[in-house]
Amino acid sequence: MSKQVIIDKLLDCYPRWSPTMYKLTLGTLVVLAIALPLGMVALPFVEFFNGMAAQPKGKAQATYGRTYGGDWIVERCPVEGTIPRNHYPYPYEHVNNTIEAAGEVGTHLENPLPMTMANLQRGQRLYSVYCITCHGNQGQGDGPVIGPGRFPAPPSLHTKQALDYKDGTLYHIMTKGLGKMPAYTDKLDPEERWMVAHYLRALQRSMAPKPEDLKP
Numbered sequence: 001m002s003k004q005v006i007i008d009k010l011l012d013c014y015p016r017w018s019p020t021m022y023k024l025t026l027g028t029l030v031v032l033a034i035a036l037p038l039g040m041v042a043l044p045f046v047e048f049f050n051g052m053a054a055q056p057k058g059k060a061q062a063t064y065g066r067t068y069g070g071d072w073i074v075e076r077c078p079v080e081g082t083i084p085r086n087h088y089p090y091p092y093e094h095v096n097n098t099i100e101a102a103g104e105v106g107t108h109l110e111n112p113l114p115m116t117m118a119n120l121q122r123g124q125r126l127y128s129v130y131c132i133t134c135h136g137n138q139g140q141g142d143g144p145v146i147g148p149g150r151f152p153a154p155p156s157l158h159t160k161q162a163l164d165y166k167d168g169t170l171y172h173i174m175t176k177g178l179g180k181m182p183a184y185t186d187k188l189d190p191e192e193r194w195m196v197a198h199y200l201r202a203l204q205r206s207m208a209p210k211p212e213d214l215k216p
């Protein structure tokens, strides 16, 4: 077998591509190289089933006619007397947040909760979460955020004036805030405010015991 014949036989084992085949393959590769990245960028923006986005909807803050003809009726007036969830109407909402006003409210509002151990303990817990920062462990106005260059000190809760506050006054202060002290309506619901009021009473009596507290 001549050398040439062997080479020819070997070459016959492999399929041979025509120039057209090469061009087609190269062309396909070039097209894919451009189309694939483009497709990957563009596809996420193509919506195939856009029923969610294309549905008719009302836009927030827009005014729609409340008539039945034409526009959708989106913002209907709530039923009269409707109040937001977790909102407790407060009859003295419009009374301002001065200490005089709080004193006046105190003559009308009574603590509806009995002074039980459970209520006192809950009040103590809430006091140590929400009030202690400024008013301090014992209500002396020396909490951890108080100091020069920090929060101004509140008055002690053991002054003669504070001892004379009614529970309703304490409640009004927690509900409306006082001076630099913020209101606590977003953190304490009405019951919790009354529990804190009970606890403040106990705290005051611990410093200024009544004669009957001292009997063995």
Ligand code: HEC
Pocket (backbone or CB within 6 Å): 099, 127, 130, 131, 132, 133, 134, 135, 151, 152, 153, 154, 155, 156, 157, 159, 161, 162, 170, 173, 174, 178, 179, 180, 181, 182, 184, 196, 200
């Ligand atoms: C961010 C600090 C701060 C927190 C927290 C705070 N207070 Fe006050 N509180 C003050 C300041 C300041 C005053 C004095 C306000 C004024 O007279 O202008 C004050 C005043 C008071 C007074 C009136 C004292 C008086 O003799 O006039 C009472 C009662 C009171 N706070 C109760 C509470 C209770 C209860 C809490 C927790 C629910 C609380 N405070 C949480 C800062 C705070």
